[in-house]
Amino acid sequence: MVRVQSTFLVEAKPEAVWEVLTDANYIPKLYPDLLNIKVDPPGRAVVGQARSLNGRVGKRLIEFRTRVAELVPMKRFVVTGRRGGAFESFTETIDLEGLNEGTMVRALFEFKVSPAYFGPGFDILMLNQAAALNEEVYMKNLKELAELHPVSAKS
């Protein structure tokens, strides 16, 4: 099992972070190697929402399957893996804490790449490293996207 965790300050309200976390349209932008996503039921995250994703490793197209496991508005967001796809197990836990200066985010990813899915031609250590790198970039991207300011032609 690989663990990637980080605590960081987002200079935006918890509502702005929550908006990014719960809108699946942001997922391909958060993870560098994820390409697209389908959610069932469609729309914003609800507990039980199934997510099917395509991603890439090098020149190969791979699949992921996850499910929204827990939602505590503005406080906690948890996604777990479903059977099939590139991970044998996967859990993403994001905790938010509102502060005067913004939102403290505690992110924890725990996963195990599935050797059976990839077969013998792949180096599992390299795949774990690639996945860990994606989780690290996810945290940077979450901060960047939640901190964006809208532009208005009139203001």
Next chain:
Amino acid sequence: MKVEDAFEIDAPRWTIWKVLIDPSYIPKLFPEIITAEMEPPGEITAGSRTKVYGKIGKIRFEIYLEFPRVENEVCLMSRQLPGGLFQLFSQAVFLEAVGMQTRVKTSFEFALVPEYAAKVTDVALFEKTVTNNLHAYARNLKEICELLPLPS
């Protein structure tokens, strides 16, 4: 401004078409696009509309588009609706089968809304950023469509 590219993708037309009409690929095709919300939800069809969020630096902007022409495995066109960053934005992607490969032509035309342009300190730099994004679209479309499934 006009940005055009012509290139070949080592994949059949239907593979490219699947990517073109799936709106969840839009943020991967354009580096500075964040999300694309479709109306109605689902695949792009003739008459679909989309609200696209993008970013330039620390600023988030919106673009509203409709797809007047969606011709299966041949042509995808979008054009600007009122509101948002651009006064003019149009996109056309044409596919032509060449054996098992596909010849792709992309054409974009854009102009900033003057009120937005007045707020941008360096319009030339801004236009270059948009132009780079539109060229990146061609590169990313090729890269995504040429991905291979895992060996079975």
